[in-house]
Structures are given as structure tokens and as C-alpha cells.
Amino acid sequence: MMIPNTDYNLFELSITEERNKKTLTLNQWLSAWNKFTAIICTKNPELGSVIPHHMEIILEMSREGGNWQFYDIEFRKLLERGEAQWGCTHLELYLRAKLQGNVKSGNDNNKSGNTRWPVGVCFSFHKGLGCKFGDKCKFQHRCFNCGFNHSFSTCKKPVRLPYKFTQTSNNKKKKIQGGNNQPFRGPSYLVTETTPLPQGQKKLSPPENDVNYNSNSNTPVKVDRLGYWLEGYNIKMYNYLVNGFKYGFDVGFRGSVHHNTVDNLLSAKTKPDIVSQTIQNEINANRFVGPFDSKPFTEMQLSPLGLAEKKMPGTYRMIHHLSFPEGSSINDNIPQDKCNVQYASIHDAIELIKTVGRKSFCAKTDISSAFRIINIKESQYKLFGFMWEGKYYYDKNLQMGCSSSCQSFENFSTAIEWIAKNKALIPNIVHILDDFMIVDKTEDGYRWLTSDQLYLFTDASGTYGYGALFGSQWFFGKWDTKWQKQNIAFLELYPIVLAVEIWGYRFENQCIYFHTDIIALVSVINKQISKDPLIMFLIRRLVLHCLRNNVNFKAKHIYGSKNVLADALSRQQVQKFHRLAPWADTVPKPVPNLPDLPSYRNP
Known part of the structure; x- marks a missing residue:
């Protein structure tokens, strides 16, 4: 058990569990939880209103057959790293735990703790991740717990073992009732992380001659988590995005590097403090590298810097003029097919609102820093050089001024929309680049979500x-x-x-x-x-x-x-x-006397 050090300035208490790791039953966990909350809320009473949420998640997951132990352990690890907070459900962990089921459970509804799945069922479908083969899939899509037409992860029936639709003890194969009569083959086994990928899906391998630079953390995107959420997505785009964030995206440059010297734009020269501060911010974010007294690459193309005023007066965006010099610029050497992109239109937003119906509510959110979270290939760093105050720098991330940036980012944001619809179960969503619009029947539908x-x-x-x-x-x-x-x-x-x-x-x-x-x-x-x-x-x-x-x-x-x-x-x-509850207030809140009952009585 670990008591994390959260943002509430809690003391640290860590009890190692390297020896004799024991899986707690739900009752044992609740007993430990009461002691934990007594300690933590005595020190920090403000946590008393939010910390019960974690217990509710555990109880709910236990009732529904989810892997509540996995959620509890991983959530506390995230707390210790400052990546989660009490009172908030960690959506990714929640869905993963719900899909996993209890490997060794204290769930009263499934005391056997057995989650062995029969051979012959489609793992992607029954985990709730979707199956790209659809009706053509040769594996079973019928629930093997109740026999109805839904996935095992969404089955409302209590889990009863042995499963109703499995191979019988005399080795005769029993078929699923009601269509898709694929028989189960062989004995059942436990689904693990080494379960084979669906047919036709290959494990990712590093592109040739590329180095994994994601460890430099010039993008906040966690590749392993992205890969998890994209299970069931278009396989070509899956590989494109996961490989891109692992090893850098190709900006599509197909020309030769132009050795040049450039003069920055007047807008940058007249406001040097803003430019210097922006460059320092990008260096701190591990997106710019520099300064260098001489060119860090033998071949390095320089492009001028400028400033463009944003909508809010007095705020500026630094631009990298990648269309200079005309005829031999970076953008001149990127093919047109790398620049084509099709966005959602206003008609798509209107149709979404019409689908939800009258008096629907709209909410808008966006991806912070947009293009700047997209990392590029190491071999293309030399294309994005610039000079400032006599020093050389280069950029490691996608630039707004690059002609292929919109296509690259749109591929990413389209995948985010797919995740929202298919994994986070937000059906009414549409996006344009980094801006997302969510439509809900009621205002509180969005409020409860966020x-x-x-x-x-x-x-x-x-x-x-x-x-x-x-x-x-x-x-x-x-x-x-x-x-x-x-x-x-x-x-x-x-x-x-x-x-x-x-x-x-x-x-x-x-x-x-x-x-x-x-x-x-x-x-x-x-x-x-x-x-x-x-x-x-x-x-x-x-x-x-x-x-x-x-x-x-x-x-x-x-x-x-x-x-x-x-x-x-x-x-x-x-x-x-x-x-x-030793952490509770010693004195109760005063309450008024009981009011007189209304004159009418129960019917």
C-alpha cells in the first residue's frame, strides 16, 4: 500500500510490497481504505469531499466485474507522479480496468475470479475495441456468457462459469445460437498481453535509418497510450501516427538543402524582446535547440523569423518564413500531395446539431499548442534553421508555416475524434484541425463529462x-x-x-x-x-x-x-x-427543527 504525495502537500508514507505480494479481497481493501482515509483526511480535511469518489469507482467496478485492483494500484502510481488527483476519474485507466475484468477478484458477483476466455472468440470485439473485419471476421462475435448479439465486455448478465457457450467436456463443439456459427476450437486459456494481434495487423517496427527521439520529450504525446487507444483504427493511419510520434514525422521535403544567409523580417527586428522570450520558451519546451556559434549541421537551411499579431491586441505569434527564398524555399520542395487536406465544413456542424435535435447544447475545446506537439524526423532538423542575434538555432517540431503541417496535424486530430467517438463514447463531436465541437442533448451532459x-x-x-x-x-x-x-x-x-x-x-x-x-x-x-x-x-x-x-x-x-x-x-x-471516521469534524452542523408536514397526505 502506498500513500502518495499529492499536490495537497501531504506527508509521504511508502510501504514497500516487494515480498509476498498479496491480492486483497474487496472487504480487505475497504478495511485498508478506511484506515488510509482516516490518516489522510486528518491531515488534510479539504480532501474529505473528493476522496470518497475513488471508493465509489472501486465499488462500482467491483460490482460490474472490472479489474478494480488494477485501477486502484495504477491510479495511486499516477497520484505519486502528479498525473492524477483525488476526486477525478482517470478515464484511460477506468476503461482499461473495465475491459480487463478481474484477473484475481474480490468481486462478490464472480467469486471464482476466473476470467479465462474460450478459444475461437474475437478478442478485439469482446474487449470493446471493435473489430476491423466486421461480419467477415472468422472469430466469434456473439457473447460467450449469454449467447446474445453483443460483446462480452458489455454483457449485463452475471458471469457464470463455465461459460454457457464453450466446448463441452466430451470434446463436442457447441455452436453459438442465432447466427455467426463459428465453433470454439480447443481448450480455453487466459487472455494476456501476449495475445496475438488480429489477423493482418503487424507489430510496429522502427523505420529504417531512423532513431527513436521521442525520449527527448519534445512532444507530450505518449506513444504507448496512443497506440492503446487507436486499437481498431485504420491500420495504415495507426502505423503512420504511432511510428510518427516514436521516430518523427516526415514533412515531405524532396529537394536539396539551400546554403544561404537570411535577414529576419522587420516585425521581428522591431520587437526583439518578444522574439528572444519566445525562443527561450521554445528551448525550455525542448522544441528549439541552440544557441550555436556556428551551424550545427554541415548542410543547414536558414529561414527568416517574423512576428504576427494575434486577435488579442499586444500578443504575438512568432512565424518561421519557410516560403523564403522564392524558388528554393522549404515549401517549394514539398510536393502538393503532402499539402492537400479536407476539413469538416459548417454543414457538418449543422447536420450534427440537427441530429441531436432542438435545444441542444454546444461546447468547444481545442488542443493546446496544436502543430507544436508534432515532432519531426531527426534527419529533417537541418531544414528548420534560423539565426537570431548572431547565433544559430534549429527547430525539432512542426511549424505552422510549413505547407505540409495541416495535413500531418489533421491526420492526428481525425484520430482523436475517432477515439472520442469509439472509446470515450462521445458520439456527437466534429473538429477542424485543433478545434473540437461537442453537441449534447442537455447542458449537464457536457458538464458531467468535463x-x-x-x-x-x-x-x-x-x-x-x-x-x-x-x-x-x-x-x-x-x-x-x-x-x-x-x-x-x-x-x-x-x-x-x-x-x-x-x-x-x-x-x-x-x-x-x-x-x-x-x-x-x-x-x-x-x-x-x-x-x-x-x-x-x-x-x-x-x-x-x-x-x-x-x-x-x-x-x-x-x-x-x-x-x-x-x-x-x-x-x-x-x-x-x-x-x-476520525477525520470528520468533531461538531455537527446545526439543523433546523423538523417542519410541519404539508396538509395533504400520502394517497
Whole structure:
């Protein structure tokens, strides 16, 4: 177990686990988690409102058969490196863990922990990565757990072993019902990282005469992660992008290097401080190399520098004039087929909005630094030289002024759009170069996708009272005789509404999950409708307060056995609550007296 050093200035505690590595069951993990949160939240109470999110992810993944142990271990490694933070789901790890399934699981729904897949099934399809062969694939696309027409990774049925559609013990081959009658062949085996690639897909090998310069970190793109997310993409573009980020992209230059001396543009000469600062920033980002007293390459072409003002007055973009000198410039020696590119049009955006429907919401995002994250081949560094204040420099990344840059970057951004649609499940997205537009039916659809979330835990006991926990703050109260006679859904809803009224200012402009152990109440809150007039009375109050504070909310079911803190409060067991949550505030938030019930009664 490791307690990471996050951005919250936590102390460091590292317990090595080199010997006797043991896979924890879910109950063992929860016991360790309670101790961990007690320590970390005592030191940093502000984490109390966000750290429960990690436990919720683990519990959800455990219920659905995902590899929750993998997610937990890898997430804490990312925390230690500063690449993740509490309260946020790491989407890549989440999807990988969901697709892997538990190799050795503490999941109560699959206690055998056996995830062996039968031979004869299409691994890419059943992992949820898609199959490029489609209907022509010779491997099985039917779910081998239930026999229906979907992938194993999306199967809603409990995993039951042995699988329903596998080879029988007398070695007779059983066919899948309902089409695609490819029989299973041979015994089953565990799917590992060494599973063969789909037919026709070759392992990547370095291009000849090229050196892997991605280790120089002149691009933020992590090649192994990109390759993972592009599984199932067009194989030609897959190789182009992965090889490009590994060994540098070819800008398409087909001429000879022109030995020259150049004079920088007047726009750069009149603002030397801006140019010098920009060059230093690029050097710090490991994209420019220099200064040199003499040319760092025997053959090196120089192009002049200039400045172009951006839309915001007083801000400038440095340009590299790669079309100079006319007739022998870098751009003059790049073939036209390397410069052709087709963008999405305004009509594509309009059609996307029409598809989603009226009153849809649009959001825009972009890729920072755009062309500058594309690294070029080492052998072409000599093409992008320049001089400044008597010193020589060269560029290692794609330039906006290079005529082939748009095509190269468009290939990358098209792949990003494909990942968003097929892996991140964002169907309504379109892009032009580095700008992406996302359309959703509701505003909160985008907000839930991009925002951090808060978590509220509540519970009610029909006999005793109610309780709520938000971060390190909490409250509890008792029912009177009239309230005890109400149905449990109404009683469970009351502390949620009361929490919104007490802590609404802290929920402002954010998304929050309401955790309740009453499944029926989850549907009532999310749909905001009920036949019970008393429940609707509280629902209206809940919606009104959330509208005033611009709060997006969703209800989520939590098993009663996992909601122990709120349960203790609802039973007025304050000492037990403090024993389980020593990081919580010592004094509860004051609550108002129970209001009089409305005059109408339950039907």
C-alpha cells in the first residue's frame, strides 16, 4: 500500500510490497481504505469531499466485474507522479480496468475470479475495441456468457462459469445460437498481453535509418497510450501516427538543402524582446535547440523569423518564413500531395446539431499548442534553421508555416475524434484541425463529462432519525412521531434536501452525486417525478435550491452495507461514526427543527 504525495502537500508514507505480494479481497481493501482515509483526511480535511469518489469507482467496478485492483494500484502510481488527483476519474485507466475484468477478484458477483476466455472468440470485439473485419471476421462475435448479439465486455448478465457457450467436456463443439456459427476450437486459456494481434495487423517496427527521439520529450504525446487507444483504427493511419510520434514525422521535403544567409523580417527586428522570450520558451519546451556559434549541421537551411499579431491586441505569434527564398524555399520542395487536406465544413456542424435535435447544447475545446506537439524526423532538423542575434538555432517540431503541417496535424486530430467517438463514447463531436465541437442533448451532459464531481452520503432510519455526510462535515437529527409514520422513501429524501439547503453555497456551479441505499428513490430524484405528493413537495424544494445555485445533481445507489457512516448517523450512533471516521469534524452542523408536514397526505 502506498500513500502518495499529492499536490495537497501531504506527508509521504511508502510501504514497500516487494515480498509476498498479496491480492486483497474487496472487504480487505475497504478495511485498508478506511484506515488510509482516516490518516489522510486528518491531515488534510479539504480532501474529505473528493476522496470518497475513488471508493465509489472501486465499488462500482467491483460490482460490474472490472479489474478494480488494477485501477486502484495504477491510479495511486499516477497520484505519486502528479498525473492524477483525488476526486477525478482517470478515464484511460477506468476503461482499461473495465475491459480487463478481474484477473484475481474480490468481486462478490464472480467469486471464482476466473476470467479465462474460450478459444475461437474475437478478442478485439469482446474487449470493446471493435473489430476491423466486421461480419467477415472468422472469430466469434456473439457473447460467450449469454449467447446474445453483443460483446462480452458489455454483457449485463452475471458471469457464470463455465461459460454457457464453450466446448463441452466430451470434446463436442457447441455452436453459438442465432447466427455467426463459428465453433470454439480447443481448450480455453487466459487472455494476456501476449495475445496475438488480429489477423493482418503487424507489430510496429522502427523505420529504417531512423532513431527513436521521442525520449527527448519534445512532444507530450505518449506513444504507448496512443497506440492503446487507436486499437481498431485504420491500420495504415495507426502505423503512420504511432511510428510518427516514436521516430518523427516526415514533412515531405524532396529537394536539396539551400546554403544561404537570411535577414529576419522587420516585425521581428522591431520587437526583439518578444522574439528572444519566445525562443527561450521554445528551448525550455525542448522544441528549439541552440544557441550555436556556428551551424550545427554541415548542410543547414536558414529561414527568416517574423512576428504576427494575434486577435488579442499586444500578443504575438512568432512565424518561421519557410516560403523564403522564392524558388528554393522549404515549401517549394514539398510536393502538393503532402499539402492537400479536407476539413469538416459548417454543414457538418449543422447536420450534427440537427441530429441531436432542438435545444441542444454546444461546447468547444481545442488542443493546446496544436502543430507544436508534432515532432519531426531527426534527419529533417537541418531544414528548420534560423539565426537570431548572431547565433544559430534549429527547430525539432512542426511549424505552422510549413505547407505540409495541416495535413500531418489533421491526420492526428481525425484520430482523436475517432477515439472520442469509439472509446470515450462521445458520439456527437466534429473538429477542424485543433478545434473540437461537442453537441449534447442537455447542458449537464457536457458538464458531467468535463467537471469534477462532489459526493453526498445520506441515510434515514424509520425508527430513529436521519444523517448526512459531505466531506468532513456532517449533521444528524431525530424524527418526531408524525414523521416516523411516513414512508421510507420520503424520509430518505429529507436529509438530501436539507443538505442542499445547508451546503448549497458549497455546491454552487458544480456537479454532485447523492448516494442513497433506496433504489426506488434514485429513480425518483433523477426523473424528478413521483405519485406521492409529499415526495414531490421535497423534490420541488430540491430542484429550486439547485437551480438557484446552478447545481447539477444525480442520485446513485449505494449498498446499505457500504453506507456505514451515514447509517451510523441516522441511528444516532455518533461515537461509532467518529470511530469509523476520525477525520470528520468533531461538531455537527446545526439543523433546523423538523417542519410541519404539508396538509395533504400520502394517497
